[in-house]
Amino acid sequence: MNLLTKRPKGTQDILPEESYKWRFLENFLFKQASLYGFDEIRTPVFEHTELFSRSVGEGTDVVEKEMYTFNDKGNRSITLRPEGTAGTVRAVVENGIYNKGLPQKLSYLANCYRYEKPQAGRYREFNQFGLEMLGSDSSSADAEIIAVANSIFKKLSIEDIELQINSIGCKECREEYYKELKAYLESHKESLCPTCLNRLETRPMRVLDCKNPSCIDISKGAPNILDYLCEDCNNHFEMLKEYLSAYDIKYKINPRIVRGLDYYTRTVFEFTSNSIGAQGTICGGGRYNGLVSEIGGPEIQCVGFGIGIERLLLLLSSQEKMEINKDECDVYVGSMGEAGKKKAIEIAEKLRNNSFRVEVDISDKGIKAQMKFANKINAKYSMIIGDNEVSSGIIKLKNMKDGSEKEFSVIDGLLNYLN
Ligand code: HAM
Numbered sequence: 158m159n160l161l162t163k164r165p166k167g168t169q170d171i172l173p174e175e176s177y178k179w180r181f182l183e184n185f186l187f188k189q190a191s192l193y194g195f196d197e198i199r200t201p202v203f204e205h206t207e208l209f210s211r212s213v214g215e216g217t218d219v220v221e222k223e224m225y226t227f228n229d230k231g232n233r234s235i236t237l238r239p240e241g242t243a244g245t246v247r248a249v250v251e252n253g254i255y256n257k258g259l260p261q262k263l264s265y266l267a268n269c270y271r272y273e274k275p276q277a278g279r280y281r282e283f284n285q286f287g288l289e290m291l292g293s294d295s296s297s298a299d300a301e302i303i304a305v306a307n308s309i310f311k312k313l314s315i316e317d318i319e320l321q322i323n324s325i326g327c328k329e330c331r332e333e334y335y336k337e338l339k340a341y342l343e344s345h346k347e348s349l350c351p352t353c354l355n356r357l358e359t360r361p362m363r364v365l366d367c368k369n370p371s372c373i374d375i376s377k378g379a380p381n382i383l384d385y386l387c388e389d390c391n392n393h394f395e396m397l398k399e400y401l402s403a404y405d406i407k408y409k410i411n412p413r414i415v416r417g418l419d420y421y422t423r424t425v426f427e428f429t430s431n432s433i434g435a436q437g438t439i440c441g442g443g444r445y446n447g448l449v450s451e452i453g454g455p456e457i458q459c460v461g462f463g464i465g466i467e468r469l470l471l472l473l474s475s476q477e478k479m480e481i482n483k484d485e486c487d488v489y490v491g492s493m494g495e496a497g498k499k500k501a502i503e504i505a506e507k508l509r510n511n512s513f514r515v516e517v518d519i520s521d522k523g524i525k526a527q528m529k530f531a532n533k534i535n536a537k538y539s540m541i542i543g544d545n546e547v548s549s550g551i552i553k554l555k556n557m558k559d560g561s562e563k564e565f566s567v568i569d570g571l572l573n574y575l576n
Pocket of ligand 1: 281282285287439442444460461463467468
């Protein structure tokens, strides 16, 4: 295999036919988050490995099997971020962002890395648009986070997307629940898949979101976490439902939403769709009240989400909802002769200074080939500058759609016309 011309498995090249959609989406997402008061944070692509083992959790699939970890030349263990929350929280603690007042609302776009089996919607390099809200334990914060995601899908006119919510309680309610759940799963041990058998002791709740048919059957009869919530967690979940209704957001309660990362407490949620195949979770998130202190910061309660950009784009294209125009050439300034070419460059620069997208001949093509090129790049207007135009100062602007022509003697007139 020729590795020189083959990209690593699970990665993508985003070509110009697609990249303008990314640009649109990225701008849109930040803008939408900003309407709710979120400002962008950028953190490194790699962090110390320990950050992820401590936050995402030793023993989770992500940490155990999927991280891109290596020793750098200083023999430090480094990991390419598998998700955006841990780095954001690390940056909050390191920079003391909480001292600027709470709550803090942060948004980010992070390229992430997980060594997973690639398939449609699942890549080894992928991009997450995420929000993290730090410093509020109120369910209205959870509702606002969910509302931002919901507003994103609504504004993009996405149909066939469902919000599923659950509460996985706090340490105290989980203690009692784990006892009951483990006892139940032990009694069905023989039908559990090998992965779930391994999870039984340390992460029994993960059995509930296993995709193995026999584990799904067993989990149907499992005790329900919502019956084990302590009073505070129960009130928190009840209030969340009320706030979601205030936002007029529809949701389904699904006690099997447990999430695969260790830091969650109380609210967990996912937006899922059936339109893009097996990897139908477009957005996942929830509350994580213990994480900031776990990595050495103060007790700060947080909630957030991550949207997979690749999955969102798949969903948009499956529903043909992406009405975004690619930037195209406004004016092609063709030329004949050396003096014409220099004048063409001068005119093109003036137009660009006025924010028009303009191309000139940079391949020394003949005039016919130049016009063919102008057609190929869908130029809206064209002109040709030769000796006559240089000496008379009169420029003919051609509308490439209807072929009509208009003459201008000064560039200001041309600019006014194009504007
Ligand atoms: P997550 O559910 O692991 O949560 O990932 C969030 C989203 O990233 C998923 O819903 C999915 O759209 C996308 N995603 C995950 N893995 C892949 C992959 N291999 N290929 C393509 N897309 C993928 C988190 O990462 C949390 N940090 C979310 C969060 C933020 N919770 C609180 N704050």
